[in-house]
Amino acid sequence: MPHTIIFDIGNVLISWDPRRLYNKHFATPAEADWFVTNITHLDWNEEQDRGRPVAEATDLLVAKHPEWETEIRMYYDRWTEHFDGAIDGTVNILKELSDSGDYRLLALTNWSAELFPWALENFDFLQRFEHITVSGEVKMKKPNPDIYEHIRENYELGDFSGCIFIDDSVRNCAAAEALGLEAIRFENPAQLRQALSERSIL
Template sequence: MTQPTINHVVFDIGRVLLHYDPQIPFSRIIPDEHDRRWFFENVCTHDWNIEQDRGRGWQEAEQLLIEIHPDHAENIRAFRSNWHEMVPHAYEGSVEIMRGLMEGGHDVTMLTNFASDTFREVQERFDFLNETRGVTVSGDIGVIKPQREIYDSHVASFALEPAETLFIDDSPANVEGARAAGWHAVHFTGADQLASDLEKLGVNY
């Protein structure tokens, strides 16, 4: 099989370049494992949180939940106020690969599902998030992966050729979304596997 021509590499951020785990602060806030699991399954759920990635403000998000779960108001507000603890460190192996690609002359951008304010927060904490040619943040444009519109928006913003673009994401659904938009894409499971995937595609760094 002929290797594709890859001229652009696009990185997801959460769980690809940055570690993200809401359990970190909440293991302290709600020490009981059963109660904590119930809270994430019924109150501050993934579906609730993803709407902040789509652009909903935190005040509105908190109020919606507090109206339904008034007894959990303090813990609902604790999600945002302790959010910084959920992103404790970068994945150095992935960052090294990203920087290596840029140093090797590859065009690198980022495409992420992230609330606008929390993304700016991590941008201040982690310098490498300011080193690529740019980033599309879902919270800024009101569209999330794996919706086709976010991939097309990224292509338009950075003048990319989809058939020459490689996307790296930890979510299989987002990988498939990129492929549906005409991109090449690999499922991120770790830096070593990413290095192997890049080698197979002929993307050197």
């Protein structure tokens, strides 16, 4: 029987997309998408998630693409404009699980240690978790196996039997499953509720 549920945060509980910021700056969504895909891309962003300081990351990228300095510096100068609030349907699921008292609730998020305090200050439902493992704090990130092993050891999760992992990333779910952690790839709150219902959790 499931006893522990591990949530991702970004795009599971809190809606995040840097295109929201760049859509305000560029003339077309296509230009914003190109910039996010090719300049401030996921690999660059995830190094901050693994602990690289935001200022260092910004300067490195400006040195590589000086013609885009204004847009690159905008990424963190206006970082909160990446967000569109809580994903209410998933927050409701989290609250139901918390109110039931039947499950350990943990979170595992790729997030800069410098920036995560903003989330804690602005989304009180995060207090529902027993603990939140922030990649930038532990200097590890999904989908690398070490961060899953970290939570296994720190929260005495054994062989992960009875644990459910919820994440919107295909590769993060695949990495979890390779280590024996049952994963639900999040698409939307209704789909997640159905998946949990099928497992007799909701």
